[in-house]
Amino acid sequence: MSITLLSPDPQITRQLGYRLGTLLQPGDLICLQGDLGAGKTTFVQGVAAGWGAIDEVSSPTFVLVNRYRRADGAALHHLDTYRLASLPEAEELDLDSMLAQGALLIEWADRIVPILPQDRLWLHLEYQDETSRRITLTAQGGRSLALLAQMTP
Numbered sequence: 001m002s003i004t005l006l007s008p009d010p011q012i013t014r015q016l017g018y019r020l021g022t023l024l025q026p027g028d029l030i031c032l033q034g035d036l037g038a039g040k041t042t043f044v045q046g047v048a049a050g051w052g053a054i055d056e057v058s059s060p061t062f063v064l065v066n067r068y069r070r071a072d073g074a075a076l077h078h079l080d081t082y083r084l085a086s087l088p089e090a091e092e093l094d095l096d097s098m099l100a101q102g103a104l105l106i107e108w109a110d111r112i113v114p115i116l117p118q119d120r121l122w123l124h125l126e127y128q129d130e131t132s133r134r135i136t137l138t139a140q141g142g143r144s145l146a147l148l149a150q151m152t153p
Ligand SMILES: Nc1ncnc2c1ncn2[C@@H]1O[C@H](COP(=O)(O)OP(=O)(O)OP(=O)(O)O)[C@@H](O)[C@H]1O
Pocket: 007, 008, 009, 010, 011, 013, 034, 035, 036, 037, 038, 039, 040, 041, 042, 043, 059, 061, 107, 130, 131, 132, 133
């Protein structure tokens, strides 16, 4: 099941992320797809804010994993597989441990599909014009379907 939304500016993309952030629980996996500059990190900024992160979101293209803490000790992990050389390298990441500490957001998740847990919410961001993006959310599993239902306007 999927829904498609149009985001007319970056702030709306952040607000959409914020809403998802308020819903996230440990074990939730959010997969982000979209070209360079599509808005994946912009969306994650909103998610981290909605989730209650005390750390600021940075673009993880230069590091593989960013970790944002919350006052209660939970941690949101933000992974960018863009710089991963290979799938075996991805296999060395301990996704299960990241998922146990909080939710996990993965940019360019389509590159590491074979090592991902089955239940995941996909977000596909597509460039429309300078300020707008088409955002398609697709649920793949029971938990992601519940999240999608709560995201539906
Ligand atoms: N509606 C929109 N939603 C999100 N970002 C937008 C929108 N309109 C314009 N932008 C701009 O597009 C850029 C998106 O950059 P961002 O770093 O979020 O992309 P990304 O998908 O993470 O790219 P990369 O693959 O390089 O990590 C930002 O400069 C943002 O301000």
